[in-house]
Amino acid sequence: MTRVCLIEDDAIMGEALVERLTLEGFAVDWRRTGRAGLAALRETGVELAVIDVNLPDLSGIALFERLIASRVDLLPTLFITGYGTIEDAVRLLKLGAADYLTKPLDPGALIDKLRALAATSAPRRDVRQEVSEHERLGISPAMCRIEAELDRLARHPQTPVLISGESGVGKEVVARALHRRQCPQAPFVAVNCAALPETLIEAELFGHERGAFTGAERRRPGVFEQAGAGVLFLDEIGDMPLALQSRLLRVVQSRQLTRIGGVEPVEVGARLVCATHRDLAALVRAGHFREDLYYRVRVLEIAIPPLRERPEDILWLAERFLAEHGARFPDERRRLEAADRQWLLNQPWPGNVRELQHTLERACILGQGERLRLRSTDTALAETSLRQQTEAGERATILAALVEQDYRMTQTAARLGISRKTLWQKMKRYGLSRTEDAG
Numbered sequence: 263m264t265r266v267c268l269i270e271d272d273a274i275m276g277e278a279l280v281e282r283l284t285l286e287g288f289a290v291d292w293r294r295t296g297r298a299g300l301a302a303l304r305e306t307g308v309e310l311a312v313i314d315v316n317l318p319d320l321s322g323i324a325l326f327e328r329l330i331a332s333r334v335d336l337l338p339t340l341f342i343t344g345y346g347t348i349e350d351a352v353r354l355l356k357l358g359a360a361d362y363l364t365k366p367l368d369p370g371a372l373i374d375k376l377r378a379l380a381a382t383s384a385p386r387r388d389v390r391q392e393v394s395e396h397e398r399l400g401i402s403p404a405m406c407r408i409e410a411e412l413d414r415l416a417r418h419p420q421t422p423v424l425i426s427g428e429s430g431v432g433k434e435v436v437a438r439a440l441h442r443r444q445c446p447q448a449p450f451v452a453v454n455c456a457a458l459p460e461t462l463i464e465a466e467l468f469g470h471e472r473g474a475f476t477g478a479e480r481r482r483p484g485v486f487e488q489a490g491a492g493v494l495f496l497d498e499i500g501d502m503p504l505a506l507q508s509r510l511l512r513v514v515q516s517r518q519l520t521r522i523g524g525v526e527p528v529e530v531g532a533r534l535v536c537a538t539h540r541d542l543a544a545l546v547r548a549g550h551f552r553e554d555l556y557y558r559v560r561v562l563e564i565a566i567p568p569l570r571e572r573p574e575d576i577l578w579l580a581e582r583f584l585a586e587h588g589a590r591f592p593d594e595r596r597r598l599e600a601a602d603r604q605w606l607l608n609q610p611w612p613g614n615v616r617e618l619q620h621t622l623e624r625a626c627i628l629g630q631g632e633r634l635r636l637r638s639t640d641t642a643l644a645e646t647s648l649r650q651q652t653e654a655g656e657r658a659t660i661l662a663a664l665v666e667q668d669y670r671m672t673q674t675a676a677r678l679g680i681s682r683k684t685l686w687q688k689m690k691r692y693g694l695s696r697t698e699d700a701g
């Protein structure tokens with residue numbers, strides 16, 4: 263008997279659906295709130311989920327995002343949407359929902375879809391099969407989504423992947439995480455296209471035969487060959503000279519290359535993962551990047567948000583860097599104090615994770631005992647006006663409370679001693695709003 267979790271707050275509709283589904287031979291676990299549903303879905307045993315998008319405590323979308331964030335191996339999930347909210351439906355499908363039905367609901371259509379899903383869905387893995395803490399990329403919903411995405415991409419090892427994001431967000435870290443999931447025993451070879459002189463890139467990528475040019479005394483395999491059946495990470499792909507782009511395209515298309523000065527084709531087994539901090543589409547428009555290569559390398563794209571857009575990761579990463587520093591230098595084991603946390607959350611981090619890492623390293627070195635010396639590096643704050651400082655302090659306090667309370671409005675407001683309305687107004691004012699939660 264297929265076990266279905268139904269998350270529906272409307273009593274009449276819920277009862278009717280339970281009755282019909284039971285008659286049709288499904289075992290139904292009916293939950294009336296988003297939070298109760300979330301708890302049910304985190305338990306193993308349920309095979310399919312039917313979720314109403316409009317729930318009173320937690321929207322269906324927020325619920326689904328939390329499931330993804332908690333790394334639950336997603337069940338085939340059908341959503342019920344009302345009011346023709348097609349944007350919601352599209353968003354859910356993109357996030358991985360199996361399908362959606364609109365209200366007024368046709369129970370027959372629901373049964374048909376559930377039967378089809380039950381017939382095709384694989385047995386479920388244990389939902390608590392967490393990756394080790396060491397393997398994690400972050401705890402923000404954005405990074406959890408990327409982790410889940412990597413699990414999917416690892417199952418399609420031939421398809422090129424493009425990783426985009428500002429400098430220092432962790433593009434190489436993500437590429438390595440994909441490699442670990444896909445083929446940890448095979449090589450990971452990284453090449454920075456911006457760092458190599460134009461004259462050397464071609465030989466570096468494709469290799470050369472003996473005598474191919476002056477100084478080529480031996481045959482040398484290029485990085486494509488060195489990567490074997492592993493991953494070739496081409497960083498700063500936007501800086502690749504145009505002439506080489508067409509050659510790269512041919513290799514990606516045919517999965518074969520010829521070394522410089524050679525005639526024999528060599529099979530390419532590696533997965534190509536490209537990265538860029540530049541706007542590739544703009545480079546295409548400006549004629550600096552080939553449009554066909556652009557489409558080829560970005561079949562699958564992972565866009566890593568800047569650190570300022572995922573504040574949940576700041577303290578998590580900070581703790582991690584502190585622990586790493588402490589492990590290397592046992593005399594410099596430092597701890598974050600409340601004021602340090604607020605300060606960290608309040609910074610814009612234009613250099614992203616790299617800047618955070620360097621800041622903490624410096625603060626560990628300059629610190630004493632368990633204390634870090636973070637704020638001595640903050641000269642900008644001293645130069646701002648009193649009003650700006652007050653506002654910055656207020657923003658940081660609110661952000662810290664939001665992160666601590668997982669963005670639950672009621673709890674956060676209680677923690678701060680203000681009303682929900684005031685909290686909401688301040689969140690809007692400081693750009694801290696998160697639309698997903700109504701907690």
Ligand SMILES: Nc1ncnc2c1ncn2[C@@H]1O[C@H](COP(=O)(O)OP(=O)(O)OP(=O)(O)O)[C@@H](O)[C@H]1O
Nearest residue numbers: 399400428429430431432433434435539615616619
């Ligand atoms: N999720 C993460 N967990 C731990 N460390 C991270 C994470 N993301 C980034 N880092 C650290 O931040 C630094 C920058 O990361 P990385 O080199 O991957 O960024 P990038 O986006 O490739 O940068 P660039 O565009 O400058 O090449 C590295 O030292 C890396 O170890």
